[in-house]
Amino acid sequence: MNRLTLTNQVCFPLYALSRQVTAHYRPLLEQLDLTYPQYLVMLLLWETDNQSVSAIGDRLLLDSGTLTPLLKRLEQKELVSRTRNMADERQVSIQLTDTGRALREQAATVPEQLQQRLQLTDQQAISLRDQLVTLLNQLTNE
Amino acid sequence: MNRLTLTNQVCFPLYALSRQVTAHYRPLLEQLDLTYPQYLVMLLLWETDNQSVSAIGDRLLLDSGTLTPLLKRLEQKELVSRTRNMADERQVSIQLTDTGRALREQAATVPEQLQQRLQLTDQQAISLRDQLVTLLNQLTNE
DNA sequence: GTTTATTTAATTGTACACAATTTAATTGTA
DNA sequence: TACAATTAAATTGTGTACAATTAAATAAAC
Incomplete structure (x- = not known):
């Protein structure tokens, strides 16, 4: 078998299917004014509110380079608040706002x-x- | 079952695994000076040289908004050439250069x-x- | 045969991903 | 206690993704 072709590798179907499934989420999430990665963060927070950026990153396998701007956009939409942790000023706590909590029902x-x-x-x-x-x-x- | 959690959905594992697998490709592709999507284009061309942008897009499920800049980068690395199709000036033909063809052995x-x-x-x-x-x-x- | 519709890339703008670096806070250690 | 090492976010820069629009070429319809 010649492995050096598109269909003979595992990774391409994985990459393509992931994007196609996300594309199927898009019209549903558009009604919530969320992108797919933003939706993932909201899912996490609906499960457990008040998490640090790195705690969210550990679950989603994303770093602050991706999360910081994403979280700022969620903050602009007033779905979350970002506050420095009093006990450890290095950390930023992400908390749902009332609007953020309320969105859960729409997402159900x-x-x-x-x-x-x-x-x-x-x-x-x-x-x-x-x-x-x-x-x-x-x-x-x- | 509460579906509104991270692990209970199909899409998150798909999204995360796709990125993790791509991450495992990265050190290998770095030696070829290719990103993963660039590698996919090269795989296609190694299979069938001389394809239009849209033909490549049909296979990879990518549009010209993604492919045009990507192909320009491959052109800068002198792995492919981009020429308007004489028979149909709307189309741009992507062809491997000698360097591009030679890379196939390194990628084997x-x-x-x-x-x-x-x-x-x-x-x-x-x-x-x-x-x-x-x-x-x-x-x-x- | 001209006008209209469609097709193909390119362009513009927004939002991830991720490597690498920076900054500030905390921890560990001599 | 100072000082080095570590940790957490933010920042910077590059490269996708993808929606929406534009421009040019070709095809279709009249």
Whole structure:
């Protein structure tokens, strides 16, 4: 097998599918005035409010170079507040505003709407997710 | 199940894994002075030389807004040439230079090196790839 | 055959990603 | 306690992504 072709590599389908799935999120998230990475940050904060930039970065595998401007945009939309941590002035605490918390209800239907758009059964979705998570853990715990 | 969490969605593992895998390519591609998307374009051209911008875009699912500046960078590195198609002046033909063709040999070991880095067996890689490709085709043939 | 519609790249503007560096705060250590 | 090492964000710079628009060439319709 000639591996030096597009379709014979794992990475291209991964790269292309990731972008296609994000594209399917886009019209749904547009209604919330969120980009996909912004949505991921909001998901994290809805789960656990009041996290530092690096704590968010650890979960999303993003650094401050990406997160700082992104968080400033969420702040401009008044979805989060950014305040220096009193106990450790190096850290910046990200907290949901009332508007940010309220957005959660509007976002509640996004996952099922997406699954419909992707035409995935629960089984397919869970199976694929588990495989991806396994490989992801393999790569990040090195 | 509460779907409105990070790990319970298919898309985040896909997004994160794609970036992690690309990160594993990076040190290998750095030796070729290529970014990952640039590498994808080179893979296409090594397979079939002399393609239009839109033909490349159809395969990679990228538009001219992404490809035009990327191809100009490949041109600056003297890996490709960009010339208006004589038969249809709207199109720009992308052709490998001698340097571009020669790079193929240096790139030959990238796939196996990557597979080693990812610690994937052939079976795992093929199985995952096939699932991703199936879903990708599902999403793009709509 | 001219006008209209479509196609192809390029351009403009916004928002990630990420490497590398900088700045400030905290921790560890002699 | 000073001082070096580490940590956390921010900053700077490059390179994608992608929506929206523009400009030029070709195709289609009348």
